[in-house]
Amino acid sequence: MPLLAAHALTLRYxxxxxxxxxxxxxPEGKVTAIVGPNGCGKSTLLRGLSRLLAPAAGQVTLDGEDVQRLPAKALARRLGLLPQQPTAPEAVTVEGLVRLGRYPHQGMLGGWSPADQAAVERALELTGTGGLRDRLVDELSGGQRQRAWIALALAQETDLLLLDEPTTFLDLRHQLEVLDIVARLQAESGRTVAMVLHDLGQAARYADHLVVLTAGAVAAEGAPAEVLTAELVEEVFGVPCVVLPDPxxxxPLxxxxxxxxxSVAAP
Known part of the structure; x- marks a missing residue:
């Protein structure tokens, strides 16, 4: 499995x-959740890891290679990214959107292969969007649209997948649907996944590994049960709390x- 790492990385805006x-x-073959208070650099870090933002200092490596030196198409065959607010081409169907994920695998002469179609069908099946294939992306609900974008990322068939706040603007049911897809993906394929999340309970429930950021630095990282202590939550988020086992x-809850x-009024 590929190893994506940041080394003395500085990113500026x-x-x-x-x-x-x-x-x-x-961690290879694991789900990592990147958490922290607003403005701490979570999404910025993901943009740096995916090469959308060039380092001011330090570097990001993929299997020891500087990602800034990799050809764009070669990187896209190894690393998939779902940005925070993706924009679909106008009047594109769900299947048309998912087919775009096969672009990194197309040769100079093009040509749609059975392997390309098989990858699209697998992505549609995994995300439960097969029944939506002919619908326009703009007509979908928020949860359906997010699943379609995840299908596009899956169709790339990369061993690394980065998701920037995949549950933002979704209600609880659709948040859990998206996170269940991530969990199933990792369990079935062993892919390395990193996602930015706000909900600490969901991060603890769905991630194998947590990276807690504060002010652009790592405050703590490790298994959720080791990292999420009452002391850390109060120090990083400014919220006094108790940490209990999720029933x-x-x-950690x-x-x-x-x-x-x-006071609760008597009935």
Whole structure:
């Protein structure tokens, strides 16, 4: 499995460092959740790892190779990215969108192969979007649209998949559907997945490995049960809490302490 790693990585926006001297490696064949307070550099880190943002210092390597030196098409055959707010071409169907994931595998002479179609069918099946193949992407609900974009990323058939806030703007049911797809993908194929999440309970439930960021640096990383302590949550997020075992999964469940008492009127 490929190893994606950042080495003394500094990423800037407008001259201001957002990620500063960061070292991190994605565990191979595992799901990593990148968490932290707003503005700490989570999405910026993912953009740096995927080469959408060039380093101001340091480097990102894929199997020891500097990703800045890899040809774009070669990188796209090894690393898939679902950005935070992707934009679909106008009037494209779900199947048409998913077929775009095969672009990195097309040769100079083009030609749609049975292997290309098989990859599209697998991606549609895994994400449950086969019944939507002829629908226009613009007409889909938020959850359906997100699954279609994930199908595009899966059709690339990369061993590495990066997802930037894949549950944003989705209701709870659709959040869980998306995260279940990620879990099934990793379990069936052993792919390396990294995703930016806001919900610590979901991160603990679905990820094998957590990277906790604060102010552009790594505050902690490791297995959720080792990382998510009441002390860390209060230090990084400023939220006093207790950490309990999730009654369904036994993974860490964050319960914020009440900020004020509430009286409940008698019926």
């Amino acid at each position: 407008g001259g201001r460092p957002v990620v500063d001297g960061l070292d991190v490696a994605l 369904e999964t036994a993974t 964050i319960v914020p302490r009440a900020r004020r008492s509430r």
